[in-house]
Amino acid sequence: EAGVAQSPRYKIIEKRQSVAFWCNPISGHATLYWYQQILGQGPKLLIQFQNNGVVDDSQLPKDRFSAERLKGVDSTLKIQPAKLEDSAVYLCASSLAPTAEETQYFGPGTRLLVL
Amino acid sequence: AQSVAQPEDQVNVAEGNPLTVKCTYSVSGNPYLFWYVQYPNRGLQFLLKYITGDNLVKGSYGFEAEFNKSQTSFHLKKPSALVSDSALYFCAVRDMGIQTDKLIFGTGTRLQVFP
Numbered sequence: 001e002a003g004v005a006q007s008p009r010y011k012i013i014e015k016r017q018s019v020a021f022w023c024n025p026i027s028g029h030a031t032l033y034w035y036q037q038i039l040g041q042g043p044k045l046l047i048q049f050q051n052n053g054v055v056d057d058s059q060l061p062k063d064r065f066s067a068e069r070l071k072g073v074d075s076t077l078k079i080q081p082a083k084l085e086d087s088a089v090y091l092c093a094s095s096l097a098p099t100a101e102e103t104q105y106f107g108p109g110t111r112l113l114v115l
Numbered sequence: 116a117q118s119v120a121q122p123e124d125q126v127n128v129a130e131g132n133p134l135t136v137k138c139t140y141s142v143s144g145n146p147y148l149f150w151y152v153q154y155p156n157r158g159l160q161f162l163l164k165y166i167t168g169d170n171l172v173k174g175s176y177g178f179e180a181e182f183n184k185s186q187t188s189f190h191l192k193k194p195s196a197l198v199s200d201s202a203l204y205f206c207a208v209r210d211m212g213i214q215t216d217k218l219i220f221g222t223g224t225r226l227q228v229f230p
Contacts, residue, residue, distance in 0.1 A: 004158075033217065042205055042220025043159070056215045091158055098216040100147045100209055101166050106159040 002026065004107035006092050012113045018080035021110045025073065025094030031055075032069055033093040033104060034077050043091055049075060050098060082114045117142045117210040119189075121221035128196045129229050136191040136224045138206030147209035148189045149218065150180055154202045162204075165189060176200070196228045 005024040013019050025032050030051050035043035046065065047057040052072040060067070064083070069075040079086055089111050093104040118141045128134045140146055147166055151159040163174025170182045180191045191204060203225050207218040 006158075031216070035218075040222070042207070042222055043218070044220070045217040048216060056217065058215070093159075098211075100145075100211060103149075103161050103164060104218060105161060106151070108156075108158040111156070 004092055004094055004105055006090075006107040006110055008110055009108060010111050010113075012115065013082055014115050015084055016081040018078065019082055019112065020076050020078045021090050021092075021112075023075045023077070023092030023107060025075075025092070026105055029094035029096055029105075030072070031095045031098045031102075032075050033095075034067060034075070035091040035093065035106075037089040037091055037109070039088070046077070046090075048098075055098065079112075082112075084114050087112055087114045117208045117219050119148075119206045119208045119219060119221040121204075121206055121224045123224050124222075125225045125227060127227045127229065130198050131195050134193050134196040134200070134226065134228070136204050136206075136226060138189045138191065138221060140187050140189060140206075140208050142208055146182075146189075147211070148180075148182065149207040149209070150174065150178070150189075150191050151205045151207065151220075152202045153205065153223075159205065162191070196226075198228050198230055201226055201228045 032049045034046040037043040047060045048055040049069040052069045067077045089109040091109045092107045095102040095104045149164045150162040165182045173179045206221045
């Protein structure tokens with residue numbers, strides 16, 4: 001079974017530029033998550049989708065971050081304009097359903113460096 | 116609010132010796148607890164989870180964890196450490212509500228296994 005796919009793996013941009021990340025979840029997984037992992041910290045949820053609807057985006061800085069999952073499968077996360085503090089690893093995860101028993105499986109992440 | 120704490124930034128152990136990585140939790144309601152491992156430049160890999168049932172949970176790569184309700188702990192263990200176990204380990208608790216379903220991660224513990 002293929003895992004969660006993410007691209008690009010690495011991205012270097014200058015502040016105020018824009019960037020987009022792509023995620024393809026495990027086939028059949030209805031729930032998709034984007035987490036931000038700053039160096040030295042554990043991941044923190046940015047946004048959660050159930051199929052193509054947003055369940056929780058309370059921690060998403062909406063003035064600069066946006067995300068979509070148009071057809072309930074792939075998702076993109078965009079930052080515009082980027083700030084220095086956005087330097088982090090962006091992890092995509094998916095699960096079969098948003099229940100306690102279901103495991104969240106993570107992709108390899110996109111490492112973003114903002115100069 | 117749900118939270119987990121990993122009191123040790125780093126754990127050092129000799130190859131072949133038993134290892135323990137500590138995690139304590141604070142939850143309202145039933146605890147749903149997870150362990151993930153992160154190798155350099157890789158995403159998070161699922162190791163094991165406690166949802167309900169037996170207090171000793173067995174997971175991938177020979178790891179196990181013991182759920183202790185009275186001590187609110189969920190320590191990760193392995194009887195005999197391998198050099199290849201050297202990585203960053205995260206404990207997490209699932210925070211489930213009407214409008215949210217996310218993992219709350221600890222700050223991570225770096226395990227170093229010496230030959």
